[in-house]
Amino acid sequence: MSEDLEPLPPAEAVNLYLSHREPELSEKSLENQRYRLNSFISFCQEENIENLNALTGRDLHRYRVWRRNGEGDGYGDDGVSKTTLRSNLATLRVFLEFAAGIDAVEQGMRERVLLPEIDPEEEAKDEKLSEDRAKAILEHVEQFQYASRDHVILALLWHTGIRLGSLRAFDVSDFDPDAPCLELRHRPESGTPLKNGKAAHRTIAVGEHYAEVLQDYVAHNRHEVTDDYGREPLITSEQGRLTETPIRRTVYQWTRPCMVADCPHDEDPNDCPYMNRDRASECPSSRSPHGIRRGAITKHLRDGTPEEIVTDRCNVSSDVLDQHYDQRTEREKMELRREFLQDA
Structure with missing residues (x-):
């Protein structure tokens, strides 16, 4: 631990960080940041980390595994998705950069938080309401x-x-x-x-x-x-x-x-x-609610609604539609194209 650090409890550091970000974030974004960092606070409490000065790269690795397994969120054995884990860790990295700037953790602690790699196709397959x-x-x-x-x-x-x-x-x-x-x-x-x-x-x-x-x-x-x-x-x-x-x-x-x-x-x-x-x-x-949106958009597409109508009605770009909402299989898409061409 560096002698230049000043003692600071994790929960107090998170409050300082959120106050710092409040002027630049929307209310919804600030709420999301608070939610993600509350998990980190819970982890610190379980591990008896009462002073951020003592945080180590090994602690961050343990937190990554702890969070991946769904701890701190009520998911239990099912764990959390890679997308959720990545967003939690990305927020933690920004927080640690702020903490380093106020002498609460060592410089470079941010880089010790490893983000999971996410395949774009896997990222797009988030939960939806059927x-x-x-x-x-x-x-x-x-x-x-x-x-x-x-x-x-x-x-x-x-x-x-x-x-x-x-x-x-x-x-x-x-x-x-x-x-x-x-x-x-x-x-x-x-x-x-x-x-x-x-x-x-x-x-x-x-x-x-x-x-x-x-x-x-x-x-x-x-x-x-x-x-x-x-x-x-x-x-x-x-x-x-x-x-x-x-x-x-x-x-x-x-x-x-x-x-x-x-x-x-x-x-x-x-x-x-x-x-x-x-x-x-x-x-x-x-x-x-976003799961309902994803399911509704998928239904429109499976019903054969043209993509340009879906993008207008739901206010979503074609690229985002393809990556995050369209959960049809390639065979489903082919069959719809066949029906369209036969009716043309």
Whole structure:
């Protein structure tokens, strides 16, 4: 350990780092950084590392293995994907560079964090919600919670393939029941920016059935509230526009297989810890909002929807579509091309 280092507990160092990054990061990015570094704090607590000055390359190797095995995240024996592991370690490297700059760790500690190599095809095969599961979930919610907020959240995410941030950006006035369609607009000045800014402006067609669901939701189950900017949000809580966290919680809750079918992990729902809403995301088979988006886009493509229509509707470039969303096999693509040429 260098004599030039100044003692600093890991948790305090992480707080200093996040405060340093706060002005330059979006709220979502800062939340992601905090989440990833919380795992490192947990590791330090388990290993009794109370002072970052004592951190060694061997500790970092142990953390890499610890995190790869899913420790600190509730994954247990299933571990985490290479993509998740890489993002965690990449964030740790930036943090350690900051820590070296404030004399908390030795210079060069950043380079001792080895990032896993990821094959582009493997990286693209992240989890998605399958069409069969989506259909079962929507049929169940439609039967037992018709036109509820949960029903609208799940139906719109699947039907449109939009991002979570786009879903919460809708106002009541953005819904035209006569068309029927939804207008999506970038409004950063009033709290609802879109990922791709004004380039994400578009009008999204809504099927007649889901238009009826939306009308019934607005008429009977939407809270009559405005947000902090005087706008009337479409997806609401009693306090105003629904934030991202409860939307994620809703998705994780409903995508647990045991909500509509048998548990594939042989767990008893009465005893399973993941039946707690706050732990639904830890279920190995639950899916994130992005998993719904990936599944919805894949369904559009498998149904033969032209790629240019999918890229416009879902606001995704062709390159990103091919690498991260298109999970069709080469044979599926060939069969669709054959059908297109036969119909031409």
